[in-house]
Amino acid sequence: MKKPFLTLAQARELKETYPTPFHIYDERGIRENARALKAAFAWNPGFKEYFAVKATPTPGILKILREEGCGVDCSSLTELMMAQRCGFSGGEIMFSSNETPAEEFELAARLGANINLDDLTHVDFLHKTLGRVPETVCCRFNPGGTFTLGEGKEGFQVMDNPGQAKYGMTRPQLAQAFTRLRELGAKRFGIHAFLASNTVSNEYYPALARILFHTAVDVAAETGCRVSFINLSGGVGVPYRPGEPVNDIAVIGEGVRRAFEEIMVPAGLGDAAIFTELGRFMLAPFGHLITTAIHEKHIYKEYIGVDACAANLMRPAIYGAYHHITVLGKEDAPCDHTYDVVGSLCENSDKFAVDRELPEIATGDILAIHDTGAHGFSMGYNYNGKLRSAELLLREDGGVELLRRAETPEDYFATLVW
Numbered sequence: 001m002k003k004p005f006l007t008l009a010q011a012r013e014l015k016e017t018y019p020t021p022f023h024i025y026d027e028r029g030i031r032e033n034a035r036a037l038k039a040a041f042a043w044n045p046g047f048k049e050y051f052a053v054k055a056t057p058t059p060g061i062l063k064i065l066r067e068e069g070c071g072v073d074c075s076s077l078t079e080l081m082m083a084q085r086c087g088f089s090g091g092e093i094m095f096s097s098n099e100t101p102a103e104e105f106e107l108a109a110r111l112g113a114n115i116n117l118d119d120l121t122h123v124d125f126l127h128k129t130l131g132r133v134p135e136t137v138c139c140r141f142n143p144g145g146t147f148t149l150g151e152g153k154e155g156f157q158v159m160d161n162p163g164q165a166k167y168g169m170t171r172p173q174l175a176q177a178f179t180r181l182r183e184l185g186a187k188r189f190g191i192h193a194f195l196a197s198n199t200v201s202n203e204y205y206p207a208l209a210r211i212l213f214h215t216a217v218d219v220a221a222e223t224g225c226r227v228s229f230i231n232l233s234g235g236v237g238v239p240y241r242p243g244e245p246v247n248d249i250a251v252i253g254e255g256v257r258r259a260f261e262e263i264m265v266p267a268g269l270g271d272a273a274i275f276t277e278l279g280r281f282m283l284a285p286f287g288h289l290i291t292t293a294i295h296e297k298h299i300y301k302e303y304i305g306v307d308a309c310a311a312n313l314m315r316p317a318i319y320g321a322y323h324h325i326t327v328l329g330k331e332d333a334p335c336d337h338t339y340d341v342v343g344s345l346c347e348n349s350d351k352f353a354v355d356r357e358l359p360e361i362a363t364g365d366i367l368a369i370h371d372t373g374a375h376g377f378s379m380g381y382n383y384n385g386k387l388r389s390a391e392l393l394l395r396e397d398g399g400v401e402l403l404r405r406a407e408t409p410e411d412y413f414a415t416l417v418w
């Protein structure tokens, strides 16, 4: 069972000040989860999580994570600017971008961020842009091929296609990049890779770590460069569906520790730091999209029309992603109705749920769409002239704080030339 962190009474009260739809985040959940991650990697003195800003680019959230010891992972100019305005600097910022414009490298360097280079050609581009290279620099590795884990009766637990992904350098390029960077003045090196997204397996990070640790040992020996950190990037997932396996971050941290002891320590790389750039794992379960049922429609199927739409949460429309829905106040009612829960875009893909078994829904019921804390609000857009919603924080003390107001038509018109 998935339980919402907001009650019907709370939602009703909030609605009076903040009309639905809105996104709301759970401070307690965010903090507890961030602490569990930190504890899982406490064996590594240099460990740091760099929250992937793109997942939830909201200062009120970034500040909570900063208080919990996290840095930020940025990949655009405005994400860097936001990090700066939230008080992050230097080693608290990773800059993992691709096809990077010069001005972004300039700002990243000015902030003292750890720059992660996506391609061999970026080495000279960075040097030309800055007139130097930073002393600490990271390179993104792409091992190619396919990446699979845990073959079982129902197929692979994890399967992805690095060989088809636009990111990162080949193994020979990685060594070339290190050598060239060292010639240009770099002193400390990091290795980064992102091989699979939204994994629900305690084996993903340890398997990725093994690949990166072996690569680090080999490249260090080959080039004489000092590898000072390994960045495991994002990809640890969350169970969007009830009953899906839950990642156990303590088990994941222990799996990475074992690989570190086996591979890095004997090679003399035992002082390397482990970095992560989790987005989804840090925030997804701690956000709900709260929306009101405003219409019901009975044609060839049963439809519930809600006041949110794919412009507020795009994942179901573009990936067919499952997001669990709870009808607030009907948590224990039998799910004896089958609905498509739909938004108002003139796009038939604008469906939060298809053939979903739910309790009977009446107009005016308030629905909580689960696991929208990451890649939810942030993927919002203005199609059909829809406006982005407010973002709220349910504080640990039970109070509610506005993190971002809802857009108004004036915001929508602000960039137009009449």
Ligand SMILES: *Cc1c(COP(=O)(O)O)cnc(C)c1O
Residues within 6 Å of the ligand: 052, 054, 055, 073, 075, 096, 194, 197, 198, 233, 234, 235, 236, 277, 278, 279, 280, 281, 374
């Ligand atoms: C998107 C992204 C992440 C975060 O991914 P999650 O799946 O949200 O954990 C981390 N690093 C980079 C470079 C990314 O692009």
